[in-house]
Amino acid sequence: MAKTRELCKDIRDKIVDLHKAGMGYRTIGKHLGEKATTVGAIIRKWKKFKMTVNLPRSGAPCKISPHGASMIMRKVRDQPRTTRQDLVIDLKRAGITVSKKTISNTLRRHGLKSCSARKVPLLKPAHVQARLKFADDHLDDPEEEWEKVMWSDETKIELFGLNSIRRVWRKKKYEYNPKNTIPTVKHGYGNVILWGCFSAKRTRQLYRIEGRMDYRPLHAL
Numbered sequence: 001m002a003k004t005r006e007l008c009k010d011i012r013d014k015i016v017d018l019h020k021a022g023m024g025y026r027t028i029g030k031h032l033g034e035k036a037t038t039v040g041a042i043i044r045k046w047k048k049f050k051m052t053v054n055l056p057r058s059g060a061p062c063k064i065s066p067h068g069a070s071m072i073m074r075k076v077r078d079q080p081r082t083t084r085q086d087l088v089i090d091l092k093r094a095g096i097t098v099s100k101k102t103i104s105n106t107l108r109r110h111g112l113k114s115c116s117a118r119k120v121p122l123l124k125p126a127h128v129q130a131r132l133k134f135a136d137d138h139l140d141d142p143e144e145e146w147e148k149v150m151w152s153d154e155t156k157i158e159l160f161g162l163n164s165i166r167r168v169w170r171k172k173k174y175e176y177n178p179k180n181t182i183p184t185v186k187h188g189y190g191n192v193i194l195w196g197c198f199s200a201k202r203t204r205q206l207y208r209i210e211g212r213m214d215y216r217p218l219h220a221l
Helices: 009-020 025-032 036-049 066-078 084-093 100-109 125-137
Strands: 113-116 118-121 151-155 157-159 167-170 181-186 193-198 207-209
Touching (some): 009 025, 066 084
Parallel strands (some): 118 181
16 A cells, blocks of 8 residues: 655645635645645644644554555454464565564554464254253253252363464454354363263262263163
8 A cells, every 4th residue: 555645844834824814625625636634634733733744753653554454354353363474474465564563563453362262162053052942941940950950071172173272363252252262072082081070069079981981871871
């Protein structure tokens, strides 16, 4: 994206003089061949600072233009697991050369942080519907009924692909958005399988399952 053309001091002074003479923004813009928004910005700056020259910037100017920032924000919203190197390459193709640190600073200014992706169970639509049905069926159950329930579960978690921490770019409170999570699946094989249970009254100890976990339903045992 090309750098915005800056008006010379003579043109800015002319804009202020015409404004003092009672001309409106649009009239001044047509007279000098400039946009009314540009004329308005110069006049507002003159009213506030009593000068038309550019004020010194606090720090170095942004290396990524608003257009470039919008481009990487769209990419991260669609694919939160995009890495900084991926974004550096995308910007380079657009003619913008920046470092990974610049990418991080730009995303943070837009409220995004690099966070570890949350691991959630891989649920098919049928699983989701079954859980919703269970919740609806037992929504009004009295507390006494829940005291009779024993909950159990086993854990042997494997990630699809590498067993490494994956990071995503996200805003606060969006950690469980499906785009920001990694689906996990429970396998019956592995080095360590733990089984445990609890009820409203107490929690039992964890048990290590040797070998393979038997997933036969209770009525088949």
